[in-house]
Amino acid sequence: MTLPLTIQAKSGPARQARIHTAHGDVETPAFMPCGTAGSVKAVPQDILEDLGSGNLGAQIILGNTYHLYLRPGHELVRNLGGLHKFMSWERALLTDSGGFQVFSLSELRKVSEEGVSFRSHLDGTSHLFTPERSMEIQIALGADIVMAFDECTEHPAEKERTRQSMELTLRWAKRSKEYFEKHKNECPWVESGHREIGGSGDRENQDQEAEVSESAIPECHRAQPGAAAVHDSFAVHESFLPELPTLSAKNAGRMGYPNHESPTTPALFGIVQGGMYTDLRRESAERTIEIGFPGYAIGGLSVGESREKTREMIAATLEMLPKDQPRYVMGVGYPEEIVQYAAMGVDMMDCVLPTRAARHGLLFTSEGRMNIKNARYAQDQLPPDPKCNCRVCGRYTRAYLRHLFVSQEPLAAVLNTIHNLAFYLDTMRSVRHAIELGDLSGMLRGSVSLA
């Protein structure tokens, strides 16, 4: 089954851009693998760095405040030089605020104006998260992009309840920003004057440099509907992708990247809530923008609502968000979904799906979904996805991957995850390419289909 075409215009509102961080650039639209507890489960950092076609690899991954706070503890991470150093990841990092855990650990928590008190799922001890605390932890971890502390409204939720939740998130957003602005210089790599990123620098267009903000982000080009505009905006990137040098752990972030004035402090993103009510979504967006952030996330989605609802909420919110700043939809989605959202003008997305599904034996391929544990692959000599260029598809057969999975070999999780992430990253790479060419319609229609 193919997704209904929702974006008819060539590249429509889709944008291709580049986000600058102190730890390298991020080409958008981007998919960001989840590295919750300081690890993208089952995949070593050096492999993350050259995942997918062209060895561009993951340019940014997520970490999680809640998990890293509980174990090993944010102070420990700070003392060891911050999360980048701790986990040997020199590229960009985004940390989630712990807001989502407030939602997913619902039986163990209690929400108040002050914040959220909760019991650790590890040992039952009591803890309190407040916006200030979340900022303190994320700054200690040293993320390049820090997320405001929010409440992910449960679904379904009555309108009044949703409004109250939204209001709480807005008040928390304000508090998050206040604390963040005061303390962002305490981030470990700021202290050590992290300026080693950036190399030759002659490839980047001067006009764009002028737009670079001191505070991560910034330069987000809007691709107007219409090929000319798109081409104009992205002319500078014409040969960017193919020419990006392969990055290794050693030189990541040091070579190949244009010499921007790298941000010297982390950036804080606001989060739009509002449940499944478009008017609340709009209001949440407006009021979050009033507070003022260098980027905006759309949270509270993929919590059980229909895909049509998700799309509707994203569309309603995107209308309100600044066109020249990053927009990040949190927690999505399937390959066909991230393509669609990118086409709608979303710049960043993250999701546990490719990694978790991989560990459960579900592979995403150009043909749809493949449950590699199925008996029918027992003697299948083909690679998981014959059209995929990843190192797994280039080397192993379905029969072997099925054997590994059935035998519960840890390598099954490793290889499956590598493939899925490569597939996701390649999907986004293709989306960027399509935007560059000014025509996304082919991607929306064809390559990604529902199984």
Add this chain to the structure above:
RNA sequence: GCACAGGUGACCGAGUGGUUAAUGGUAGCAGACUGUAAAUCUGCCGCUCUUCGGAGCUACGGAGGUUCGAAUCCUCCCCUGUGCA
């Protein structure tokens, strides 16, 4: 040969007169997974039909028997393990 202990669905293993097609595991088959309490969870798993409510067969080593009713009690036989000759 004698003495004990046993023989339960693909395997291991509960059950020792009645909601028993038979608890649990394992293996097998399939499904789910969306800011990660997830290498997790769910369903199916004797055979044949089914209007998906169910219906009918065949089953606890084999053959008889007791009983309204037996995987469960009795008899004989077969087989396995341990010990003694």
